[in-house]
Amino acid sequence: MTRNALQATINVVAGLLFGVGLTISGMIDPKKVKDFLDFAAIPTGGWDPSLAFVMGGAVIVAFFFYRFAGARPVAADRYHPATYTRIDARLLGGAAVFGIGWGLSGLCPGPAIADLAIVPGDVILFIAAMAAGSWATGLFLAWQRRRELPLGNAPAE
């Protein structure tokens, strides 16, 4: 198998595994996600801790891959790690805005894409709004970099 064919195969396999994992874990269900975020329901027994087990299982397995990764990827020239590494107002503000949207809908990007194949309907509008928000923010960030007028902490990418 050529390197490009291996890369294309792994891309499909990883996508399939991710989707199967989302369905088996129950994270495709916005109600289940909201039931996790509902800490106020702990005293009445309505809390669902499943999400913590999903994240825990995923992190433990991925940890070993990252820990023992070779100097170069098996089928690519180089790794593409995150390039923006500071903890600043943009990171925390962005995560806060994401958290509000996540709590309102019970949806984050992966499960939204998964739900397209399971219960297509309103979720399409969510994905369109999400893509529009991401695209507009990308344009804004690019404009800000060009103008060299950083808001608060200068973002560098």
Place this chain on the structure above:
Amino acid sequence: MENFSPISALIGGALIGLSAGLLWIINGRIAGIAGILGNVVPVRENEVGWRLVFLAALAIGAGLAWHLGPAIAPSLAIVTPTQSTPLGLLVIAGLLVGIGTRLSNGCTSGHGVCGLARLSPRSLAAVLTFMLLGVVTVTVVRHLI
């Protein structure tokens, strides 16, 4: 805690971790869905195709597991998604998720799975922040309004 499904959660989570691990050690890419989706829009050559294929495979994998799962593995707790958010609010939520994940360069998978697995302090800060705001939002919507 009648809906708590620890075994299905761990198995599903492990598959997500396996996906992220393979994509890193073989293709050198981070399995962050917001990043993969966000970078589909500004078209750059050689950078778009793999992302679209990954997202399509994700949807197909989720759909197949949902349709075939109950017959193949009846002991797994496979749920049907239920969305109760009013349409207007769902669109606002989508915008917030798009804006927020772009600003913070990651979502539940990019920061929550890949970042934490790489022991990134930045991702830990992001995860604690979006978890906190998610809990506050659900508390306000379900118990205070």
